[in-house]
Amino acid sequence: MSQDQTTQVKPSQFALAWELFRWTPVAIAVGLMAGAASALLLWSLNVATAIREAHRWMIWLLAPVGLCVGLLYKHFGKDVEAGNNLIIDEVHDPKRTIKLRMTPFILIGTFLTHLFGGSAGREGTAIQTGASLADQLARPLGLNAAGRRVLLMAGISAGFASVFGTPLAGAIFGLEVLAVGAVSYDAIAPCFLAAFVGDLTTHHLLQLVHMGHTIYKVDEVPALAASNLLMAMAAGAVFGLMAMFFARTTHAISAFAKKHITRPELRPFLGGAIVSCAVFALGTTRYIGLGVPVIQESFLHQVHPWDFMAKSLFTSLTLGTGFKGGEVTPLFYIGATLGNALSHVLPLPVSLLAGMGFVAVFAGAANTPIASALMAVELFGxxxxxxxxxxxxxxxxxxxxxxxxxAQRAGVGKQLPEALAAKAEE
Amino acid sequence: MSQDQTTQVKPSQFALAWELFRWTPVAIAVGLMAGAASALLLWSLNVATAIREAHRWMIWLLAPVGLCVGLLYKHFGKDVEAGNNLIIDEVHDPKRTIKLRMTPFILIGTFLTHLFGGSAGREGTAIQTGASLADQLARPLGLNAAGRRVLLMAGISAGFASVFGTPLAGAIFGLEVLAVGAVSYDAIAPCFLAAFVGDLTTHHLLQLVHMGHTIYKVDEVPALAASNLLMAMAAGAVFGLMAMFFARTTHAISAFAKKHITRPELRPFLGGAIVSCAVFALGTTRYIGLGVPVIQESFLHQVHPWDFMAKSLFTSLTLGTGFKGGEVTPLFYIGATLGNALSHVLPLPVSLLAGMGFVAVFAGAANTPIASALMAVELFGxxxxxxxxxxxxxxxxxxxxxxxxxAQRAGVGKQLPEALAAKAEE
Structure with missing residues (x-):
């Protein structure tokens, strides 16, 4: 799959059709597995959240549960602990099949995080289950490294698409997340197919247990005038800075914990203890779990203007100390509540600002502006x-x-051309 | 703007904000100019179409008009004749500012094509006016090559966005059209701003003359089941083959004319003569001009199943022999009518198939699947x-x-990984 091959090989349309015909069942299988795992995840998180909210004393157990999860990964999960970064690394430089173990470990780990009141998301989990399940097909199908790369990308797409119910965003996410500032299309067809099949699978399975994806509604959209355009760009800059703050805080907590706490299982123990104490000190479960009710609120009316900061700190503490789960739903929360807070200063409707923040903080933190824009179109029109x-x-x-x-590669990086600056210096 | 610079420079957020602040008025200026040019183009084509349909005898004059346009470009427009390809080449390898002359030449050339009954589009024109106007800012602003590259990309985005009323698709089109199978994001902010400002400008100017973009409506969308998914993929393959047929026919006619007709002004003369005769032989103006009424029809009920082929041949003849205008509206026509024809064999609603073809033949011919998908979402939901x-x-x-x-570069090219095939050969 090198560039040289590309320029040499002139694929005949028949060969292409044959290849597509052969990849189709594989992509469908990836979608089915990822979609089933996502449905299981969404259902289990629903159960976890309901149990926790009914028995809030359980949150006191977050520290010992963190210890258990830490021990579990220390003794049996070292080779799957890197999670999303392991998957991105394998896509760039495929070496060996991801252990199937990643799937139950991350599902159980995420379930426990939510059951006992950590603040985390689910997309990391969906991506890991999608990709690790997909990768199991590599050996039976006799795939080489290039084939494995496509399997993993399709797994990422299907996992993301199915867990959020946004197939277009999921398909592009699998192509876009690998590098900052660049997309390449060689896996585009398997990613699209797997994403759509994954979404359908989750959708059907959730219906069986009378569940569905949460609907967020932007109920008022002003005409797009020039002033709004500049306001949206300025709000975007704020969302981006927030994304940077979140990513840096999480990394800093993680680095600090690794430096000062030698035994890895003690890191989530300590993190869990701090989160539990904070919950009971503040007397609210507003900042733990997925936070879907607060996200919904932020589309309806003004919420506390500090919600975004509290959620950011709770999530950085939870994930930075080694609990399992994703970052994206908390990012949706942080973005929606930050957008909501911006309604105090920007003359745009609350629900629109919430919707903009919802996708934009995620876009900044994951470096995926196109997938995020597509997600906005799929969710809000x-x-x-x-x-x-x-x-x-x-x-x-x-x-x-x-x-x-x-683990994201650099791509073209992000900046504006310094051509204008060059002139000023002349 | 080399890769090396990117990895070295770690832009501080303040520097970035300053750069964005400086680029913002430039992008807005690009959008205003491109949007104004697109409005002028759309209005002039409306006039041209109305006059031609009221005086069909004018179509007999297509051959001498072709001669005049050919002479005009031969004597005064040699350095702007390459049109879109010239612009794409300059983006990849910026050498010298595109002549301002490109704007009036392509506007007049396109107007004449439509007034006298050639079959052509308008996006080529909008891209050329957008980019050539944008490029005029390079000298007064003292931009270097990297800055010019961004100006041109923003011009392409703004031209495309404004002529079709699809800002998201336009913004991505400017990033995506440059290479096959790859997108890079370094001009993403100016492209987005210019695209939205361009769209707004055209929108407001068209309102002044009581015009607006045509609305196409997909009135029935079935639930996305697995079978529909595979049908959509199969239909996509057919649309792609059609795109290939159109591109190859146009190139072949052009190559044939260049080989056998030494004097360039005689090529559109001959092409015009053939088109005129064909119009009067068939007794219909269904296959000339933009063809918007037939596109609209194809969303409502079944049309002639040969419409797509006739439009493809008329357009290849018109553009392949050197008339001015774009390819994309004819591609929309070809796609919508081909989708319509597929309703005889595929159990999907006529309007949905028309909508799918509308964007997909264009996606295949321009190698811009993401921009095309965004366009579909913007136009059809x-x-x-x-x-x-x-x-x-x-x-x-x-x-x-x-x-x-x-002039598109290769990027990663298009194929599926040959991993599965490799296994079969073992």
Missing amino acids: ADAGAFAAIACVGAYLFSGRAGIYH | ADAGAFAAIACVGAYLFSGRAGIYH
């Missing part, structure tokens, strides 16, 4: 999606180099 | 957009290497 897309571009630019996935 | 996106990916894969813009 094309009108609100236009505002959100501008905010995503602003957030992407201002979030700095280090996003939440440090 | 997210549900129909999902079907259309799958079709765009299929079309992109199957349209072969040579699209309508031969």
Whole structure:
């Protein structure tokens, strides 16, 4: 799959059709597995959240549960602990099949995080289950490294698409997340197919247990005038800075814990203890778990203007000390509540600002502006999606180099050409 | 703007904000100019179409008009004749400012094509006016090559966005059209801003003359089941083959004319003569001009199943012999009518198939699947957009290497990994 091959091989349309025909069942299988895992994840998190909210004393157990998860990964999960970064590394430089173990470990780890009141998300989990399940097909199908790369990308796409119910965003996410500032299309067809099949699978399975994806509604979208355009870009810059703050805080907590706490299982123990105490000190479960109710609130009316900061700190503490789970739903929360807070200073509707922040902080933290813009269009429609897309571009630019996935390659990086600056110096 | 610089420079957020602040008025200026030019173009084509349909005898004059346009470009327009390809080349390898002359020449050339009954589009024109106007800012602003590159990309984005009323698709088109199978993001903010400002400008100016963009409506979208997904992919492959057919026919006619007709002004003379005769032999103006009424029809009910082929041949003849104008509206026509024809064999709603073809043949011919998918979402909504996106990916894969813009670079090319095939050979 080198560039040289590409220029040499002139694929005949028949050969291409044959290849596509052969990849189709593989992509469908990837989608089915990832979609089933996502449905299981979403259902289990629903159960975890309900149990926790009914028995809040359980949150006191977060520290010992963190210890257990730490011990579990220390003794049996060392080779799957790197999670999303391991998967991104394998896509860039495929070496060996990801252990199937990654799937139950991350599912159980995420379940426990949510059951006992950590603040975390689910996309990391969905990506890991999607990709590790997909990778199991590599051996039976006799795939080489190039084939494994496509399997993993399709798994990422299917996992993301199915867990959020946004197939277009998921398909592009699998192509876009690998590098900062660049997309390449060689796995585009398997990623699209797997993403759509994954989404359908989750959708059907959730229906069986009378569940569905949460609907967020942007109920008012002003006409897109020039002033709004600049406001959306400025809001995007704020969202990007917030994404940078979140990523840096999480990395800093993680680095600090690794430096000062030698035994890895004690890191989530301590993190869990701090989170538990904070929950009971503040007397609210508003900042733990997925936080879906607060996200919904932030689309309806003004919420506390400090919600975004509290959620950011709770999540950085939870994930930075080694609990399992994703970052993206907390990023949605942080973005939606930060957008909501911006309604105090920007003359745009609350629900629109919440929707813009929802996708834009994620766009900045994951360095995926196109997938995020597509997600906005899929969730909120094309009108609100236009505002959100501008905010995503602003957030992407201002979030700095280090996003939440440090295995991302550099691509073209992010900056504006310094041509104008060059003139000033002349 | 080399890769090396990127990895060395770690942009501080303040420097970035300053750069963005400086680029913002430039991007807005690009959008204003491109949007104004697009409004002028759309208005003039409206006039041209109305006059021609009221005085059909004018179509007999297509041959001498072709001669005049040929002479005009031969004597005064040699350095702007390469049109879109010249612009793409300058983006990749900026050498010297595109002559301002490109703008009036392409506007007049396109107007004459439509007034006298050639079959052509308008996006080529909008891209050329957008980019050539944008490029005029390079000297007064003292931009270097990297800055000019961004100006041109923003001009392409703004031209495309404004002429079709699809800002998201336009923004991504400017990033995506440059290479096959790759996108890089370094100009993403100016492209987005210019695209939105361009769209707004055209929108406001058109309102002054009581015009607006045509609305196409997909009125029925079935639930996305697995079978529909595979049908959409298969339809996409057909759309891609059609795109390849169109691009190859146009190139072949052009190559044939260049080989056998030494004097360039005689090529459109001959092409015009053939088109005129064909119009009067068939007794219909259905296949000339932009063809917007037929596109609209194809969303409502079944049209002639040969419409797509006739439009393809009329357009290849018109553009291949050297008339001025774009390819994309004819591609929309070809796609919508081909999708319409597929409703005889595929159990999907006529309007959905028309919408899928509308964007997918274009996606295949221009090698821009993401911009095309975004266009579908902007024009038809997210549900129909999902079907259309799958079709765009299929079309992109199957349209072969040579699209309508031969200056496009190779990027990663298009193929599926040959990993599965490798196994079969073992």
